[in-house]
Amino acid sequence: MATVKFIAKRILYAAFGLFALSVFMFTISRILPGDPARMALGPRAPEWVVEQLREQLHLNDPIFKQYIIWLRDAVRGDFGESLYTRRPVMEDIKEFLPATTQLVMLAALIQISFGILLGIIAGRRRNSWIDNVTRVFAYIGVATPAFAVAILLLLLFGFVFDLLPTTGQLSMGMARPPVVTNMVLLDSLIAGNFPAFFDNLKHMILPAFSVCLAGMAQLTRITRVTIGENLRKEYIFASRGFGVPEWRIAFKYLLKPSLIPPVSLLGMQIGALFSNAFLVELVFNWPGFSRYGVNVMLRKDLNAITAVALVMGVIYITMNLLVDLGVGALDPRVRLGERNA
Amino acid sequence: MTQEHDLLRITDLQVDFNTFEGCLHVLDRVSITARMGEKVGLVGESGCGKSTLGRCIVRRVRPVAGEIIFWSERLNNVEDIVSVTDSIWKQLRKQIQMIFQEPGAAINPVFTVGDQLRAAIRFSAPTHIGKSQIQRRAIELLQEVQLSDPERIMSSYPFQLSGGMQQRICIAMALGVQPSLLIADEPTTALDVTIQEQILRLFNDLVSYHRTAVIFITHNLGVVREIADRVYVMYAGQVMESATTDELFENPMHPYTRGLISAVPKLTGGGIIEGIPGHIPSYLDPPTGCRFCTRCPDVVPKCDEVRPPIGSINASHEVACFLYGGEAS
Numbered sequence: 001m002a003t004v005k006f007i008a009k010r011i012l013y014a015a016f017g018l019f020a021l022s023v024f025m026f027t028i029s030r031i032l033p034g035d036p037a038r039m040a041l042g043p044r045a046p047e048w049v050v051e052q053l054r055e056q057l058h059l060n061d062p063i064f065k066q067y068i069i070w071l072r073d074a075v076r077g078d079f080g081e082s083l084y085t086r087r088p089v090m091e092d093i094k095e096f097l098p099a100t101t102q103l104v105m106l107a108a109l110i111q112i113s114f115g116i117l118l119g120i121i122a123g124r125r126r127n128s129w130i131d132n133v134t135r136v137f138a139y140i141g142v143a144t145p146a147f148a149v150a151i152l153l154l155l156l157f158g159f160v161f162d163l164l165p166t167t168g169q170l171s172m173g174m175a176r177p178p179v180v181t182n183m184v185l186l187d188s189l190i191a192g193n194f195p196a197f198f199d200n201l202k203h204m205i206l207p208a209f210s211v212c213l214a215g216m217a218q219l220t221r222i223t224r225v226t227i228g229e230n231l232r233k234e235y236i237f238a239s240r241g242f243g244v245p246e247w248r249i250a251f252k253y254l255l256k257p258s259l260i261p262p263v264s265l266l267g268m269q270i271g272a273l274f275s276n277a278f279l280v281e282l283v284f285n286w287p288g289f290s291r292y293g294v295n296v297m298l299r300k301d302l303n304a305i306t307a308v309a310l311v312m313g314v315i316y317i318t319m320n321l322l323v324d325l326g327v328g329a330l331d332p333r334v335r336l337g338e339r340n341a
Numbered sequence: 342m343t344q345e346h347d348l349l350r351i352t353d354l355q356v357d358f359n360t361f362e363g364c365l366h367v368l369d370r371v372s373i374t375a376r377m378g379e380k381v382g383l384v385g386e387s388g389c390g391k392s393t394l395g396r397c398i399v400r401r402v403r404p405v406a407g408e409i410i411f412w413s414e415r416l417n418n419v420e421d422i423v424s425v426t427d428s429i430w431k432q433l434r435k436q437i438q439m440i441f442q443e444p445g446a447a448i449n450p451v452f453t454v455g456d457q458l459r460a461a462i463r464f465s466a467p468t469h470i471g472k473s474q475i476q477r478r479a480i481e482l483l484q485e486v487q488l489s490d491p492e493r494i495m496s497s498y499p500f501q502l503s504g505g506m507q508q509r510i511c512i513a514m515a516l517g518v519q520p521s522l523l524i525a526d527e528p529t530t531a532l533d534v535t536i537q538e539q540i541l542r543l544f545n546d547l548v549s550y551h552r553t554a555v556i557f558i559t560h561n562l563g564v565v566r567e568i569a570d571r572v573y574v575m576y577a578g579q580v581m582e583s584a585t586t587d588e589l590f591e592n593p594m595h596p597y598t599r600g601l602i603s604a605v606p607k608l609t610g611g612g613i614i615e616g617i618p619g620h621i622p623s624y625l626d627p628p629t630g631c632r633f634c635t636r637c638p639d640v641v642p643k644c645d646e647v648r649p650p651i652g653s654i655n656a657s658h659e660v661a662c663f664l665y666g667g668e669a670s
């Protein structure tokens with residue numbers, strides 16, 4: 001019961017957050033200087049043509065009215081037409097977002113599993129060599145920007161050792177599997193095309209590592225600290241005194257309280273994953289959302305900018321909802337609410 | 342056989358803490374014993390090292406010198422807790438349970454009380470026991486510590502319970518393990534008088550039914566008088582006097598004990614410290630002799646240099662003070 005209420009509350013917050021974001025993005029994109037219609041048609045288009053486009057885009061209406069019209073279409077999934085690609089924005093998103101999504105998801109997977117695993121090992125063996133190695137790794141990871149990591153990895157594994165592919169999603173001559181989700185990894189799996197699956201996976205290794213290195217380092221550090229702290233807690237000692245087997249203490253009584261801070265941190269890291277992906281995609285020529293996003297912004301492509309921001313907002317808010325649920329599942333004080341709070 | 346073996350014999354235990362300011366010499370050659378089924382009181386004012394002593398027995402604090410000899414009925418052997426190997430300690434540790442001073446510190450905040458109580462019963466049992474039996478035993482234990490509505494308590498998380506309830510849950514968990522030695526560090530501080538009364542009775546029953554020895558740490562002389570068979574009086578990390586409870590209260594010998602006992606009627610919620618002028622000496626640089634010498638009304642010159650030997654007044658009364666012998670200096 002308490003859980004249902006907790007989820008309902010979070011969804012309500014999420015809806016409100018998205019609404020606020022749409023108002024904000026819509027307003028910003030309209031009040032910034034520059035005439036989108038003129039930019040779309042170029043400096044040589046006759047004024048009456050430009051005026052026609054303005055009329056068509058409702059640019060002459062008051063902002064409030066423009067927003068209502070936009071909202072009416074948006075709730076039906078219609079975000080208008082991109083002035084850059086001249087296609088419905090929704091279609092652009094469907095084409096470009098999946099590549100970024102699959103990259104970020106793999107990055108998140110690596111980040112979570114390796115970050116937490118290394119943190120656990122380092123926390124259980126403080127000041128051992130492995131702790132020192134992860135410490136150095138963590139400092140480097142936190143201090144190096146993602147695009148620098150990307151360029152380094154590109155040079156190192158792509159050119160010096162020539163071990164891994166460094167551009168695009170698939171090798172030359174590898175046919176793209178039939179489009180279902182537009183995520184090559186998933187599509188190749190659906191088509192049973194394993195060579196394409198592994199080829200795509202190989203292409204993802206360097207970009208994914210570049211995207212997640214900093215987050216992984218943070219996660220390792222915080223997990224190490226909480227594991228190390230909880231290891232000295234009276235209640236862990238008490239569990240040992242009851243004769244609870246050591247593995248059960250490690251994976252149950254120690255892990256659960258220790259995961260609360262790392263999982264909370266994840267919520268903050270999701271944004272970083274996407275912004276890292278934007279730069280890393282450029283380095284590895286990954287045909288994702290970033291190039292689209294940058295281009296529409298430079299061209300003041302109103303509909304596309306708002307839609308891009310909203311899509312990011314939906315992803316961000318959904319992920320945060322999941323993280324909140326995760327923290328709630330781990331921590332009864334969050335799930336059930338502290339007394340007097 | 343039970344009479345021959347002391348369950349616990351601590352000799353010349355010495356504990357230092359290395360801190361930022363320097364080395365704290367907290368416990369100084371502490372020796373105490375506890376027999377099977379005995380209720381031993383450990384009294385002294387705040388900061389005198391009572392909890393530290395208890396923590397040494399459960400290996401939470403490592404002494405720099407001394408022995409803690411524990412007789413294990415299960416292993417039918419004596420072991421020195423200070424120096425045993427980890428694998429032997431693993432077998433020993435279930436037989437020694439400590440109820441920590443901070444209520445709730447021993448309860449994992451993210452699991453239900455029932456989960457932890459059942460774990461205590463399940464994993465400490467010498468043979469496998471079924472789920473329903475564990476559940477029944479858990480409810481029984483919660484009732485024993487006077488918690489009403491055990492089912493609700495079991496499905497609660499620690500943060501949903503009061504400090505007193507948490508304290509009693511810790512007691513229930515420790516009892517669930519059926520140890521042969523129970524160290525209870527101020528287990529009734531968060532409880533009101535009636536419940537305190539019932540918990541003390543519970544400890545009493547425990548000793549008579551299971552022959553569990555209890556080391557009762559407290560600064561409350563009333564509690565000691567009620568529960569303990571024998572009392573150790575500690576001051577600033579040294580044992581000053583020990584005697585059977587009746588003997589100690591009728592015939593206190595050490596100046597510190599006398600001050601302590603005569604201070605009791607004046608007590609109105611404050612600490613026992615109020616009865617005796619002065620402060621506990623710093624553990625950074627304590628007197629090498631008797632640490633009470635800075636406050637003692639009967640101090641003689643050699644007190645701060647030479648540690649008075651522990652002298653036996655009779656079979657069950659020992660005191661470490663030059664007023665009662667140990668002239669050799």
Ligand SMILES: Nc1ncnc2c1ncn2[C@@H]1O[C@H](COP(=O)(O)OP(=O)(O)OP(=O)(O)O)[C@@H](O)[C@H]1O
Nearest residue numbers: 358360365367386387388389390391392393394560
């Ligand atoms: N881990 C530690 N590090 C440094 N000093 C410590 C540590 N544990 C205890 N001490 C010091 O040892 C002394 C004795 O502490 P202890 O907790 O044993 O006192 P106590 O007799 O239990 O007091 P109280 O009645 O207040 O619980 C104190 O001066 C304390 O500051």
Ligand SMILES: [Mg+2]
Nearest residue numbers: 391392393442
């Ligand atoms: Mg204490």
